[in-house]
Amino acid sequence: MSASFLSPSHLELRARARAAFVPLEPQGHVSDAQLRDEVARLGFYPYLVPSQFGGVLPKVDVLSLCVLREELAYRNAAADSLYAVQGLGSHPVLLAGSDDQKKLHLNRVARGECLFAFALTEPEAGSDVANLSTRAEKTSGGWKLTGQKKFISNAGVASHYTVFARTGAGPKGISAFIVAAEAKGFRVSRQMELLGEHPIGELVLDGAEGELLGEEGQGMKLALGTLDIFRSTVGAASVGMARRALDEALSYSKSRKQFGAPLSELSAVQALLADSAVELEASRLLVHQAALTKDQGQARVTYEAAVAKLFSTEAAQRIIDRCLQIHGGNGVVKGAAVERLYRDVRALRIYEGASEVQRLVIARHLLG
The missing domain is CATH 1.10.540.10 (Acyl-CoA dehydrogenase/oxidase, N-terminal domain)
Incomplete structure (x- = not known):
């Protein structure tokens, strides 16, 4: 199935x-x-x-x-x-x-x-995007951006950064800009090392030249519109990680013998595998439903994407934990597939809207 x-x-x-x-x-x-x-x-x-x-x-x-x-x-x-x-x-x-x-x-x-990279998060503005402080000033030669960004994936390898900066007050005072990696006044100040390895770092903009995207004050709308498209795909990534963990656990439980028989014959292990399979199938259906709803023309899928991301990322964490448990001590050996997955999956419950934020989005939709 x-x-x-x-x-x-x-x-x-x-x-x-x-x-x-x-x-x-x-x-x-x-x-x-x-x-x-x-x-x-x-x-x-x-x-x-x-x-x-x-x-x-x-x-x-x-x-x-x-x-x-x-x-x-x-x-x-x-x-x-x-x-x-x-x-x-x-x-x-x-x-x-x-x-x-x-x-x-x-x-x-x-x-x-x-x-490209997506430069929205700042040291003091994560989920609270309204607290964004990077500023853009219009000059005779274009736009100059000043500020700091943090937790920017693709930092250091990207050729272009879509940077969100203030051009005014309030949520409607945020605009989006394209900043080239070689722009004067722009630099990657630090490469960050996280639990799961991937290119990510901090940016400093010191009068960096930026090219306005769309209209001034449209930045928040662009950020939310983009996240509306890609949030359900985060769920898809969690499904991929969980599926790999389950495949690893199935293979290991069939080959590893304890108490004179394969682990797969133990009812406790079978229960871990069964629970993982159920959550994996449910996750994929929610992710695909959110994606298909958008593809069929619904303008916003904020609710559907939030449901899919929340359930699938939380489920993936549980699935991978169970699958590592099946591996026993071998599961925590550095370099084991389930060990790597255990580290990699954790960030998915945080980026592009933490699970707590997704719960707020869902509740507000239900309550009108």
């Missing part, structure tokens, strides 16, 4: 991606730049943009992105993050960029010739 809403074309994409992503299996140290280049060579960036700009499909298909992120995360969480943030960073260009901006940047995204 593998419950889903996938069409024949999605199933074909899944089979192709599953085969293509095998070389991404972690094998020793790979630099962030090497991983960036490897993900680009795989050739799946065209799914992040419409065919008008070199993409595969007439419009961005969220269910296709979910298929790709599940398969990427099954193999390599860092590769999945890098791919997803390329989409997060470039999608505001699609939503609000000028014709020239779209032609310049989105065609290069499709070809893997540039890499």
